[in-house]
Amino acid sequence: MGHRKYSAPRRGSLAYRPRGRAKSFVPRVRTWPKVLTEKPVLLGFPGYKAGTVHVITVDDRAKTPNFGKPLFNLSSVITLPDAQVIGLRLYGHENGQDFAISDVKQPGQAMDKLPLDRTARVSALVSSVPREAGLSQKKPVVMEVGVSGGEVKAQAEFVLGLIGKKAKFTDSFKPGMYVDVLGITKGKGFEGPITRFGVKRKQHKSRKSVRAVAVIGPWHPAAVMYTVARAGQMGFHQRTETGKKILLVGNASANPITPAGGFEHFGSVGGDYAVVKGAVPGPARRFVVVRMKARGFAKNQNPPNVIEVSTMARAR
Numbered sequence: 385m386g387h388r389k390y391s392a393p394r395r396g397s398l399a400y401r402p403r404g405r406a407k408s409f410v411p412r413v414r415t416w417p418k419v420l421t422e423k424p425v426l427l428g429f430p431g432y433k434a435g436t437v438h439v440i441t442v443d444d445r446a447k448t449p450n451f452g453k454p455l456f457n458l459s460s461v462i463t464l465p466d467a468q469v470i471g472l473r474l475y476g477h478e479n480g481q482d483f484a485i486s487d488v489k490q491p492g493q494a495m496d497k498l499p500l501d502r503t504a505r506v507s508a509l510v511s512s513v514p515r516e517a518g519l520s521q522k523k524p525v526v527m528e529v530g531v532s533g534g535e536v537k538a539q540a541e542f543v544l545g546l547i548g549k550k551a552k553f554t555d556s557f558k559p560g561m562y563v564d565v566l567g568i569t570k571g572k573g574f575e576g577p578i579t580r581f582g583v584k585r586k587q588h589k590s591r592k593s594v595r596a597v598a599v600i601g602p603w604h605p606a607a608v609m610y611t612v613a614r615a616g617q618m619g620f621h622q623r624t625e626t627g628k629k630i631l632l633v634g635n636a637s638a639n640p641i642t643p644a645g646g647f648e649h650f651g652s653v654g655g656d657y658a659v660v661k662g663a664v665p666g667p668a669r670r671f672v673v674v675r676m677k678a679r680g681f682a683k684n685q686n687p688p689n690v691i692e693v694s695t696m697a698r699a700r
Contacts, residue, residue: 396581396613403580405620409525409671411566412622416507416530417678424542425556427530428675430512431462431658432519433567433666435647438694439631439659444684454691459631460664461641462565462672464656465516466550471509472543473528476502491547498540506531506539508546514671518651525671553656557674559633559687564626567665567672571620581613623665627677631688632659643695659693 416427436458443455471489475482485499489509508529514521531539557563577583578595586594601608608614634641635656642652649668664672 394611395583396577398611400621400623401610403617403621405571405617406568406622409568410527411568411624411671411673413528413530413566413673413675415678416505417532417676419532419676421533424506424531424533424539426508426510426551427532427556428673429464429529429551429553429556430467430510430525430527431464431553431672431674432514432517433664433668433670433672434461434463434650434653434657435643435668436460436663437641437643437659439661440691440694441631442689442691444686444688446684457631457661458663459659459661460565460628461647461653462658462660462664462674463517463653464553464658464674465512466552466656467510467512467529468524468550469508469543469546469548470511470526471547472540473507473509474499474503474540475505475507477504488544488547491544493544495537495541495544500537500540503536503540506536506543508543510551512671516655518654519669527673553658553674554633556676557630557633557658559630560685561630562627562677562680562682562685563630563660564624564675564678565628565660565664565672566622566624566675567670569619569621569623569665570667570670572618574616575618576615577613580615580618583613625662625664627680627682628660628662628664629682629688630658630660632690632693633657641693641695 419425439457439459441455441457443450443453445451471487473487474485476485482505485502508531510529511524511526513524531543576595577597578585583597586598597613600612636654641657646652647668666672
């Protein structure tokens, strides 16, 4: 490694390249899991991040030192207004990739007119209104939600029956389930390699620059490899938080969840909400997608025993 006397670990992860800005506030869901259920269900649901609370539960993880004892959980609150189903989309599969076959956006479509013989996957087009979550945005957010369970014909009938109606979060998700949360992280703007990748600052007076990489590449070949830490966009990337357990599902009118003084940068939560264990991507008011767990298997999906939810005012 040049004139260095000792080897050193590389700085910064090579994952998630290139680290560019997300194209939209609506995260792109590339994978929808398959659920082995008799009846079709929606595999995802749109929501908005409100903030975090402290939830104390009874630890139900067997063979752990804290089993049966109170467990402190930092949890995220996601407000989930009802989603309007506005259409049906059918996909075919050929040469290793999916392609759209047909869209249906009016209720009452006859099943015999749909190309179900060529359909490999069914999705629902849903619309979420930010104003129903207490946000000022007027324009609704439209996204595609996968459907699984049963046969393709049953899935198409299920979505056709929902067109023009509203779907609720509790129709597909229950407390104790493990989900994935997709969102766009908080944007940091243009940052240098010290902040962006954690590169060490150079020694004082070694060169004119201190907060920069010393050597970005060899003389020959005269090229800069992609692994070299460089300045650029930091934050506002799409990320997926996997394996988040749903601790609570409720309605603000029956069980208020808003802390005294409201959530910072959000306000009060009204309507349906879900509390998931851990953090979710993005700042307050950011649009997120709650998706059924796409990988792995969780044996214990029993509803957790919640002792207390902290709604006290926080120091600011």
